[in-house]
Amino acid sequence: MEEQLHAAVAAILRQYDHRRGNLLPVLQAVQARLGYLPPEAMEQIASAFGVPPVDVYSVATFYAQFRLKPPGRHQFKVCLGTACHLMGGHTVLDCFERRLGIKEGETTPDREFGLERVACVGCCALAPVVVVDGRVEGRVSPTRVDGLLLSFSLEKSRRETPATPTNGGGGSPYGA
């Protein structure tokens, strides 16, 4: 696992020359590949760039885009920009939080769902907006939130049931 991670980061590092101006692009590429920035990856990047790890941390923590914890299998980004805020973005966020039992910035214990907020995805004309696994959805209502979660949990149970039907309590401890 650790080696895989190291190799993945090394492969990305090979695509860029290591001048400071490429730090953000490299962090972006690593996050695109791994879904987040694990501490080991940041250290590896720091040593490749010849800068102290704290420099990389301070950059990674400054920018809202970077995740320091792994995301969920499905990631919801609820927009709370001005238009979405006025059109009920908070109600949508509340719905997700209540249904998933987590707060924004967190991931469900089974790592199935992650919840984040964003400050505007430029789709304000169709507020409120949620980005579901990178796909932008407009005019999202609380019932649509339920619908989304339902379809994902159906997908999850389909994913888990056809696998070898182990006897007695097989599958996910969190059920579907």
Next chain:
Amino acid sequence: MVHEAYRRLRRQAEEKLAARQKRPLIMVGTATCGRAAGALNVLAAVKEEVARNGIDAAIAEVGCLGHCYAEPLVIIRHPGFPSLCYGWVDEDKARRLVVDFLQHGDPCFDFALAALEPNDLFPTFAEYPRGVYEKRIILALCGLIDPEDIDQYLVHDGYAALAQALTMAPERVVAEIKEAGLRGRGGAGFPTGIKWEVCRRAPGQAKYVIGNADEGDPGAFMDRALLESDPHQVLEGLAIAAYAVGARQGYVYVRAEYPLAVARLQKAISQARARGLLGQSVLGSNFSFELEIFQGSGAFVCGEETALIASMEGRPGIPEPRPPYPAEYGLHGQPTLINNVKTLAYVPHILRHGAAWFRRIGTPGSPGTAVFALAGKVAQTGLVEVPMGTTLRDLIFGAGNGIKEDKKFKAVQIGGPSGGCLPDTALDLPIDFDSLQEAGAMMGSGGLVVLDEDDCMVEVARYFLEFTQKESCGKCTFCRLGTKHLLDRLTAITRGKGKDGDLEFLQELAEDVREGSLCGLGKTAPNPVLTTLRYFYHEYEAHVREGRCPALACKDLIAYYIVPEKCSKLCNVCLGSCPAEAVQTRPDLLKVIVQEKCVKCNSCLVACPPQYRAVVKLSPPQDGT
């Protein structure tokens, strides 16, 4: 030489597209706004239906037409008919259009929105209120051409201005922009020609040009739509700017949240490079220009030019004091021209039509047009381009067709977190770079969010302070701590915990933060507070003195009730709508809301059938039920 090369490109493009003219063409708007409304499903349905019926038609993806309220949009060019645009298209309608129109010749007027050219059958966009107010320059091709096909830009005079510029002395290009009176569309309205001149004269071994598409204002989407719909226009402007100031390397800085804009821009760059419009010796001249995309990482302050440069140098995006200005000392210490992408998009038009033409549009101090992103409670949300000097009223009630659901207009938030909230008395102010200052706001980059009677102004001020407080880079104390104190006090007020003296405190602190902050973020962060205090003082007072939110919006100051006389008793809709099991049935079948459980999500109020309207919200909450 240059003209020769350009003419060749142009001819090739014309020949390629002429061959397509005779077939019907179906265009689906697949910019982000279209996609958010389901345009990709519409596109798939169109493709499937065309294939299934063996129809000979071309299908293309286009960008954003600006009528985002009616997304998904489909345009059909069918020889023998006017080109027609359809709104609110879903998969069923898409299939019907393919079969009824293309196969059976019925243009389905019942869900057509407008025709694109004047004709005897159907009104055009120009005949709608929005069309009356609009004047499209940089949006002219948006939504009508395929942004991933450079030839469609070329046949509309695309890159002609670059070819023209390359035969002019760079100083002449700068002079033309100066004469046009073009001012920066990134918010501050700085004269573009002067900036170019400073950068041209600045000594440096390497110079850079940067197109700023960080678009941090939450509620604005002009730059996104422009890059997704007509990216070559920006590239052409950037190339001309580079030639004018003497740069060989350029960047477009795009915010992280705009993946589709990045993808379309990337494609545009490679196509332009393949045609010799970028790269070594552009169009055979001795001007060489390389262009790359730099993706932002989700920090509002990085739209500010010195913070933007810091992030491109791999540092946290913290602004530096100016001067020195980037035009003299910018990226890697070299002279760097930074312009908003909208500013750059005007450049080709100015060169093609001349400075005098540009000056005739708009106001003497702010020539040209302005692009606004209409959002919030306005009926027809989307993008509009109007001459500078258009009034807020014409924008909101004319181009935007008024307020959703016929509610009452309360305020308009203009200029984003740096701007202000203006009331109805400001509606007749003409908007240009200088006009709104006195009223306490600014035009900004074009974000315009409309608020109605249901929106609480204290809450809106709190929202913006929360935003700027989060985005403050923390370098200067006034901005870091001042915005925090403002936010805390505003939060307390919206929770009914306001005290005597709070409003005076807010006013004074807001003025201090404005004076004491280092960069534009802190200097303008108090604007939403100052303008709401100025125009909506009574709303603040109601919160502080009576614990009442006049707009019935602040959750801590309202409660939901079911009016017994109105409740039908036999209907259970509210019960099902409640996510918190706060609605319960009494033994006499009357529904009641258990206040301790209520999360104030408004669901029951929306769900209660119109013939009863039994759910009400009251502020301040009443004792008992």
